[in-house]
Amino acid sequence: MSNIAVTSSQPSPKWDSKQVIPLLLLVALIALPAVQFFGNHNYVIHVVLFAFLYITMSSSWNIIGGYGGFISIGHNVFFGIGAFFSGFIFARYGISPFYTALLAGLVATVFGFAVGLITLRVRGPSFIISSIALLMIFRIVFDRWELVGAAHGITLPHNSLPVEWSKVPHYYALLILMVAAIFLSWSVRHSKFGLALRAISHDEIKSEVTGINVRMIKVTAFALSAFFIGAAGAIWADYLTYVRPNIFFIILIAANMVLMCILGGKGTVTGPIIGTIVMIFFNEFILAQFGASELNIFLTGLLLIITLLYFPEGIVGSLKQRNLLPRFLDWG
Amino acid sequence: MLKINNVSKSFAGLLAVDQCSFAIREGTISALIGPNGAGKSTLFNCISRIYPVDSGEIYYAKNRLDLLPPHRIARLGIGRSFQLTRTLDHLSVTENLALHTAGGFGSHLLQRGVTPNDKQRADEIMEFLGISALADLDMGSLSYGQKKLLDLGAVLMADPDLILLDEPAAGVNLRLLENIIEKLVALKEQGKTILLVEHNMDVVMGVSDDVIVMSAGRIIATGKPSAIQNNPDVLEAYLGRNT
Numbered sequence: 001m002s003n004i005a006v007t008s009s010q011p012s013p014k015w016d017s018k019q020v021i022p023l024l025l026l027v028a029l030i031a032l033p034a035v036q037f038f039g040n041h042n043y044v045i046h047v048v049l050f051a052f053l054y055i056t057m058s059s060s061w062n063i064i065g066g067y068g069g070f071i072s073i074g075h076n077v078f079f080g081i082g083a084f085f086s087g088f089i090f091a092r093y094g095i096s097p098f099y100t101a102l103l104a105g106l107v108a109t110v111f112g113f114a115v116g117l118i119t120l121r122v123r124g125p126s127f128i129i130s131s132i133a134l135l136m137i138f139r140i141v142f143d144r145w146e147l148v149g150a151a152h153g154i155t156l157p158h159n160s161l162p163v164e165w166s167k168v169p170h171y172y173a174l175l176i177l178m179v180a181a182i183f184l185s186w187s188v189r190h191s192k193f194g195l196a197l198r199a200i201s202h203d204e205i206k207s208e209v210t211g212i213n214v215r216m217i218k219v220t221a222f223a224l225s226a227f228f229i230g231a232a233g234a235i236w237a238d239y240l241t242y243v244r245p246n247i248f249f250i251i252l253i254a255a256n257m258v259l260m261c262i263l264g265g266k267g268t269v270t271g272p273i274i275g276t277i278v279m280i281f282f283n284e285f286i287l288a289q290f291g292a293s294e295l296n297i298f299l300t301g302l303l304l305i306i307t308l309l310y311f312p313e314g315i316v317g318s319l320k321q322r323n324l325l326p327r328f329l330d331w332g
Numbered sequence: 333m334l335k336i337n338n339v340s341k342s343f344a345g346l347l348a349v350d351q352c353s354f355a356i357r358e359g360t361i362s363a364l365i366g367p368n369g370a371g372k373s374t375l376f377n378c379i380s381r382i383y384p385v386d387s388g389e390i391y392y393a394k395n396r397l398d399l400l401p402p403h404r405i406a407r408l409g410i411g412r413s414f415q416l417t418r419t420l421d422h423l424s425v426t427e428n429l430a431l432h433t434a435g436g437f438g439s440h441l442l443q444r445g446v447t448p449n450d451k452q453r454a455d456e457i458m459e460f461l462g463i464s465a466l467a468d469l470d471m472g473s474l475s476y477g478q479k480k481l482l483d484l485g486a487v488l489m490a491d492p493d494l495i496l497l498d499e500p501a502a503g504v505n506l507r508l509l510e511n512i513i514e515k516l517v518a519l520k521e522q523g524k525t526i527l528l529v530e531h532n533m534d535v536v537m538g539v540s541d542d543v544i545v546m547s548a549g550r551i552i553a554t555g556k557p558s559a560i561q562n563n564p565d566v567l568e569a570y571l572g573r574n575t
């Protein structure tokens with residue numbers, strides 16, 4: 001009907017690898033639990049849903065850490081908040097975390113907003129230290145808080161599914177959270193909000209002079225980055241069937257988010273995804289080869305160092321700089 | 333339009349701006365001149381509230397600028413450049429320009445970072461500055477002179493009513509300098525108000541309606557360019573004794 005000239009410089013063929021490959025991957029991931037019809041492959045389900053969990057968290061961390069440049073090493077407080085919130089409701093009122101996960105995300109977001117107002121006043125080492133301090137405070141408080149079981153935490157009922165299907169609800173819940181978290185990260189990256197955030201990461205004064213309410217944007221980004229981490233915490237609580245401070249409030253979880261982002265390329269949309277996949281599968285491979293030992297930690301460290309030597313901006317970041325990034329990974 | 337009233341600002345005992353008062357009229361170009369270290373840039377930073385003032389008031393129409401946060405000042409339609417460029421080196425040139433929008437950058441989550449409209453405006457401005465070829469480069473890969481130009485370009489992008497320029501001509505080649513001067517005059521004719529810090533006296537005398545002279549933190553003279561040129565105080569403070 002209309003004969004508007006196509007002004008877009010991008011050709012739009014029917015099969016664009018940029019959309020097709022991710023879509024095929026998504027279809028494959030949706031279909032994956034079908035392997036359970038052919039025997040008990042719980043290990044595969046576990047590793048993949050573990051990757052979903054960490055992609056959700058590293059993509060969320062990337063919003064404030066990658067785009068905004070605030071390296072938070074205490075971001076798993078939101079994970080713990082989500083887990084304790086939904087775990088407590090489950091234990092006390094019998095409402096499954098699957099129903100309260102988004103509410104848990106909201107609680108984490110509101111909390112993130114409040115914390116951000118205080119901690120985001122400083123940047124660099126001071127901010128990093130304040131983020132660790134926040135985590136330590138949480139650990140101490142939850143270790144002593146009788147209402148939520150203190151150091152013992154909360155024990156949750158198992159679901160009643162047969163063993164080979166018992167992980168599947170968590171698998172799909174985390175898949176949905178992961179897709180949503182990636183979509184949020186992508187939206188931020190390509191929005192004016194994201195441009196403001198990236199400007200702020202470089203020069204707050206200059207950003208203010210362009211009319212950006214720097215404080216508001218920082219705090220909002222911090223709060224947004226908490227949402228899916230909190231929701232994932234709720235699902236993870238149900239998966240583990242217990243919530244304990246020494247499982248959720250440990251720095252290792254936040255450190256993983258940070259390292260995955262740095263390995264893949266922080267500040268890019270696909271970097272956290274690639275970084276998480278590489279780290280988790282490398283770690284599982286080493287574990288399978290050499291058994292559980294300190295060796296996997298040592299070798300993961302080595303992998304990081306070597307990768308960053310050759311890819312200083314992370315895998316995706318550096319490939320992009322060299323124009324070697326496959327199109328389907330180039331989401332900005 | 334802009335009224336500075338008894339403004340003082342000191343740094344650890346050093347009085348950089350000392351009881352300064354002056355006003356600039358709407359639709360004019362005013363030049364703020366004075367020797368190095370006179371306090372010109374500091375005064376700019378007080379107007380855009382990058383530094384809080386120690387005392388005094390700054391009025392823009394009915395607004396007290398000294399009581400507003402910097403982003404609110406930008407949203408009132410006041411744009412500024414920096415003497416030492418502050419470019420965002422990890423963003424593209426176009427993204428740098430797109431951050432400057434009329435009425436202040438709107439940080440919406442649902443709006444594209446660089447809209448086609450932003451892109452078109454940025455292209456026009458780069459064309460005017462003769463740097464169209466740079467559009468997709470990272471800001472960090474540009475030369476100092478190019479960054480200086482883009483700093484001016486950024487101010488033009490936002491199309492503010494009051495324009496504060498801190499040495500826009502420093503490090504810019506002569507031909508372009510003529511373009512810039514022409515542009516400033518054209519902006520004035522559109523009704524914009526410009527306050528300019530500049531060391532190049534040809535530029536100052538050529539474009540300005542009023543001149544404000546600062547020395548050691550104080551305003552020592554204000555007036556028409558011709559009057560300032562012959563003011564003995566100015567000659568002594570600014571140009572040296574033996575003139």
Ligand SMILES: Nc1ncnc2c1ncn2[C@@H]1O[C@H](COP(=O)(O)OP(=O)(O)OP(=O)(O)O)[C@@H](O)[C@H]1O
Binds near residue numbers: 366
């Ligand atoms: N952030 C700061 N901290 C400490 N002192 C400062 C600061 N900014 C400026 N000053 C001091 O204030 C005085 C005025 O500096 P300012 O930059 O305003 O001068 P200026 O008139 O812009 O000079 P120029 O023509 O060289 O740019 C100088 O003595 C300078 O050392």
Ligand SMILES: [Mg+2]
Binds near residue numbers: 372374415498
């Ligand atoms: Mg100066």
